[in-house]
Amino acid sequence: AQSVTQPDIHITVSEGASLELRCNYSYGATPYLFWYVQSPGQGLQLLLKYFSGDTLVQGIKGFEAEFKRSQSSFNLRKPSVHWSDAAEYFCAVAAPSGGGADGLTFGKGTHLIIQP
Amino acid sequence: DAGVIQSPRHEVTEMGQEVTLRCKPISGHDYLFWYRQTMMRGLELLIYFNNNVPIDDSGMPEDRFSAKMPNASFSTLKIQPSEPRDSAVYFCASSLEGVGTEAFFGQGTRLTVV
Numbered sequence: 001a002q003s004v005t006q007p008d009i010h011i012t013v014s015e016g017a018s019l020e021l022r023c024n025y026s027y028g029a030t031p032y033l034f035w036y037v038q039s040p041g042q043g044l045q046l047l048l049k050y051f052s053g054d055t056l057v058q059g060i061k062g063f064e065a066e067f068k069r070s071q072s073s074f075n076l077r078k079p080s081v082h083w084s085d086a087a088e089y090f091c092a093v094a095a096p097s098g099g100g101a102d103g104l105t106f107g108k109g110t111h112l113i114i115q116p
Numbered sequence: 117d118a119g120v121i122q123s124p125r126h127e128v129t130e131m132g133q134e135v136t137l138r139c140k141p142i143s144g145h146d147y148l149f150w151y152r153q154t155m156m157r158g159l160e161l162l163i164y165f166n167n168n169v170p171i172d173d174s175g176m177p178e179d180r181f182s183a184k185m186p187n188a189s190f191s192t193l194k195i196q197p198s199e200p201r202d203s204a205v206y207f208c209a210s211s212l213e214g215v216g217t218e219a220f221f222g223q224g225t226r227l228t229v230v
Contacts, residue, residue, distance in 0.1 A: 026230070090159065103161035103164050
C-alpha cells in the first residue's frame with residue numbers, strides 16, 4: 001500500500017520569502033502525485049499534479065513541484081510567498097491504473113504560517 | 117457548475133442518533149469519493165463510486181457506516197448509530213474520470229457527536 005510523509009507539521013515563512021514543503025512517498029513504482037491546498041473552513045483545491053514526463057511541474061498560484069525518483073520525493077516550492085498562501089497543504093499519491101480508479105492517499109498535511 | 121455541494125455544513129447530534137450526510141457531485145463526473153478528516157488520522161478515503169456503483173468501501177470504518185448513490189447527482193453517507201469518535205469533517209469529492217483527473221472537493225460537513 002502506498003503512503004505519504006510530510007515531515008513538517010508547521011512551517012513559518014516571512015512574506016516575500018521562498019518556500020519549500022517536503023513530501024516523501026512510499027510506493028512500488030512511480031505513483032501519480034498531487035499537491036492540494038486547504039484554506040480554513042474550505043475544501044481542498046488542486047495546486048498541481050505529476051503523472052509522467054517533465055519532473056518539474058507548474059501549478060496554480062505560482063507553485064511548482066519537482067519529482068525526484070531517487071529520493072521518492074515531490075517537494076512543493078514557491079519563490080515568493082504572499083500572506084494569502086497561509087493554509088494547510090497536502091501531498092497525495094494515487095496508484096496509476098488503466099482501468100479502475102483509486103482514491104487519493106494523503107499525507108498528514110503541513111500548516112503554513114506567513115509572517116508579515 | 118456550482119461545484120460539489122455538501123449538506124449540511126455543520127451537524128451536531130447526540131450519541132446513538134442516525135446521521136445522514138449528503139453530496140451533490142459536479143454534473144457529468146463519473147466518480148464520487150467520500151473522505152473523512154480528523155486531527156489524528158488526517159484525510160482518509162472511506163468509499164468511492166464509479167457510475168453510481170460502489171467500487172471500494174475498504175475504508176469504511178465499521179458497519180455503522182453506509183453510503184449510497186441512487187443516481188448520478190446524489191450520494192449519502194449514513195452513520196447509525198453515531199458515536200463521539202465519529203466526530204470529524206467529512207468531504208465529498210467528484211472527478212470526471214478516474215485518478216488521472218482532478219478531484220473537486222466540497223466544503224465538507226463538520227460532524228460533532230456529543
